[in-house]
Amino acid sequence: xxxxxxxxxxxxxxxxxxxxxFGAAFLALLRERPPGVRDMVDILSGAAAAHLRPxxxxxxxxxxxxxxxxxxxxxxxxxxxxxxxxxxxxEQRRFTRRTFLRNxxxxxxxxxxxxxxxxxxxxxxxxDDEETGVGVVTVPAAELPAEGAAPLTHDDGKFHLIRxxxxxxxxxxxxxxxxxxxxxxxxxDHFRCPCHGSVYDRYGARLSGPAPRPLDxxxxxxxxxxxxxxxxxxxxxxxxxxxxxxxxPPG
Numbered sequence: 001x002x003x004x005x006x007x008x009x010x011x012x013x014x015x016x017x018x019x020x021x022f023g024a025a026f027l028a029l030l031r032e033r034p035p036g037v038r039d040m041v042d043i044l045s046g047a048a049a050a051h052l053r054p055x056x057x058x059x060x061x062x063x064x065x066x067x068x069x070x071x072x073x074x075x076x077x078x079x080x081x082x083x084x085x086x087x088x089x090x091e092q093r094r095f096t097r098r099t100f101l102r103n104x105x106x107x108x109x110x111x112x113x114x115x116x117x118x119x120x121x122x123x124x125x126x127x128d129d130e131e132t133g134v135g136v137v138t139v140p141a142a143e144l145p146a147e148g149a150a151p152l153t154h155d156d157g158k159f160h161l162i163r164x165x166x167x168x169x170x171x172x173x174x175x176x177x178x179x180x181x182x183x184x185x186x187x188x189d190h191f192r193c194p195c196h197g198s199v200y201d202r203y204g205a206r207l208s209g210p211a212p213r214p215l216d217x218x219x220x221x222x223x224x225x226x227x228x229x230x231x232x233x234x235x236x237x238x239x240x241x242x243x244x245x246x247x248x249p250p251g
Contacts, residue, residue, distance in 0.1 A: 013047035134158075134232050141226035141250075144168075150186050157232045159218050160184065160191070164202055167246040170220040170230045171204040176237075177211040191215070205241040214238050222250040 010030070011023050035043060137157040144163065145152045151162035153173065158181075161170050175182045180195035190207065191200040198209030205214045219234035238245065 010043055010047075013044070137230045137232060138223075139228040139230065141228075144226075144228060151184055153184065154230070157218075157230060159230060159232065160215075161220075161228060161230065162202055163249070164246065166243065167248040168220060168228065169203060169246060170218040170228070172216040172218060172235060174216070175211055176206075176213050176215060177209070182215070203241045203246075214241055217245060220247045222247070226250040 008027065011019055011026055014022075014026075134156055137154060137159075139152065139154070139161060143152060145161060147163050147165060149163065151160040153160050158173050159170050160173055161168065173182050174180070175193040175195065175198055177193065177196055177198050180193050182191045182193045182198070182200065184190075185192045190202065191204070193199070193209065193211070196210050198211035199207040200211070200215055201207055203214070204217070206212075217236040217238060219231040219236070221229050223229055
């Protein structure tokens, strides 16, 4: 594909409003520097994203016109002869057009990737009716987390066991928003949901995000040997954190 007709076929892949806003610059750049295989992949990705996420192009339009002005993308002929533009203006126009295509197609690919990632997270989200309990789980005393340390995460029981200055909490790892699995963020010293950004502190209390309440509690006790006994079938929903929810350390 190396003629003007071929370039116009590529332009037709984009929405009509996109063609009206950026078509002249798009064709001018393709004529100046024919695209390679990677460029073609980016163009196709950008076209798909322009249809799926049309608002993503509004910022692109604003940045381009602020940088170069509307005249840089105008395809209308001048009313009379005009002298050749200065070299620096010509270089700026070529740079702006290259920046335009690069940002447009790569930005489109990025928007598409974000959409795919978001969709993947939705499909990976545990079902609302998924069973959580696996019965009674015993955590040996030697494996209990230290005070102020990261929680122990029990994969089978689907809970976090954490030790704070006043004692222990066993909390479900399911977000109270849409039941996504909430991991511990060691760098930030709190729990952060990867699906919609809900944040919980070391007590499971909600700090921010769409979660309506704290993380659910699981029944926790200690046996005579100091082992933690967590009953994953007994789940307590709570509206706020209360000091009475903390289980003192054994001994």
